[in-house]
Amino acid sequence: METHAQDAIFIAWAYIGVIVVTLGLIARVATGARAARARLAALEAQGIRRRSGGPAA
Amino acid sequence: MSLDAAAPKPNWLSRLAHPGAFMGWSRPVLLPLGLLVGLLFALGLWFAFFNSPADYQMGDTVRIMYVHVPNAWLSQFVYGVMAVASLGTLVWRHPLADVAAKAAAPLGAGFTALALYTGSLWGRPTWGTFWEWDGRMTSTLVLFFIYLGIIALWRAIDDQLRAARIVAVVTLVGALDIPIIKFSVDWWNTLHQPSSILTPSGPRMPGSLLTPLFIMLVAFTLLFLLLLLVSMRTEILRRRADSLSRQAVGSA
Numbered sequence: 001m002e003t004h005a006q007d008a009i010f011i012a013w014a015y016i017g018v019i020v021v022t023l024g025l026i027a028r029v030a031t032g033a034r035a036a037r038a039r040l041a042a043l044e045a046q047g048i049r050r051r052s053g054g055p056a057a
Numbered sequence: 058m059s060l061d062a063a064a065p066k067p068n069w070l071s072r073l074a075h076p077g078a079f080m081g082w083s084r085p086v087l088l089p090l091g092l093l094v095g096l097l098f099a100l101g102l103w104f105a106f107f108n109s110p111a112d113y114q115m116g117d118t119v120r121i122m123y124v125h126v127p128n129a130w131l132s133q134f135v136y137g138v139m140a141v142a143s144l145g146t147l148v149w150r151h152p153l154a155d156v157a158a159k160a161a162a163p164l165g166a167g168f169t170a171l172a173l174y175t176g177s178l179w180g181r182p183t184w185g186t187f188w189e190w191d192g193r194m195t196s197t198l199v200l201f202f203i204y205l206g207i208i209a210l211w212r213a214i215d216d217q218l219r220a221a222r223i224v225a226v227v228t229l230v231g232a233l234d235i236p237i238i239k240f241s242v243d244w245w246n247t248l249h250q251p252s253s254i255l256t257p258s259g260p261r262m263p264g265s266l267l268t269p270l271f272i273m274l275v276a277f278t279l280l281f282l283l284l285l286l287v288s289m290r291t292e293i294l295r296r297r298a299d300s301l302s303r304q305a306v307g308s309a
Contacts (some may be wrong), residue, residue: 007117009183014178018124022280025167028282029291036294036296043298048305 076151076192076293083286090283097276104269112266118182123269125175126254127277132172132200133235135165135281139207140232153289155221156296158228159211160288164281166204173197184248190242193249195236202233230246 074083105123112119139161145154176194177187188194207224214220242251253261260267 004117004206008176010118010182011120014121014124014175017174017178018128021167021171021174023265025164025284029287033287033291033294036291036298039298040294040301043305046305050191 074151075151076156079153080290080293083290087283087286090279090286094279094283097131097272097279101269101272104272109269110265115183118179119266121175121179122266123273125172125179126270127274128168128171128175129197130274131277131281132165132169132197133238134278135161135168136200136232136235139165139228143228146221146225152258155217156289156292157285158221158224160285160292162204162207162211162294164284166201166208168281169197169201169204173201180248189248191247191249192245193238193247196238196241200234200238203234207231221278
């Protein structure tokens, strides 16, 4: 019984760690994307556009 | 004959990988891919916890395998992607190659950290120790440090073109670690078990364990692909913003 409880702790910590790090990676990628879009939009709002004249994104 | 007619036409891969075309085709892919990843994770976790048996030797701790093996696979697969992208930078000077290599590095570091973490938590109840300085674990730790070094190099060099070439060389040298990780369990005495999926005689694992493992492998691999696409798009937007900033400073 004690072995089952100990196993459960290792399994729980493994899955918690994976969920936390994976969600962290997703959040990092999502915030980076949002920041890049916002920066480009801010530049275009100042009238700075690509020489081709097309949309920047 | 005009010069345009004489010029070789770009093949489908070149057209697909042009930064402008990439931004066009990658956008509609993201949502369906995200939904597929979510579905596969839900299915894989259901199998892992409710529809797969305990191992006769390892008991329930075998369930750690469903998150350890996909991350261990990705730690090497992502590096393989970076090595191919590095060749693309050095040999073909492909405009998206260094974007892909730069976007993949933090993801590879994350997956490698998870492989080490889950392996350590699996090792304690199975082998009686969290860590052993054997070939497989040590070479995977070295891979993690290589990822960190590559991320640091990207950040340390402002000129992205120069950084891309230096990082590409470092990445290709670091690729020597991948076969060491792969064959370490055959070359040296180790606590780590030898390969039990990709063997000449087929997987040495019952289907009841192999099914959730396969689903989780596909889910994690598609998650990497999704995060890579978004990160590459972000890197292209960043470079466009940098270019616009320089253009603004130049015209001021």
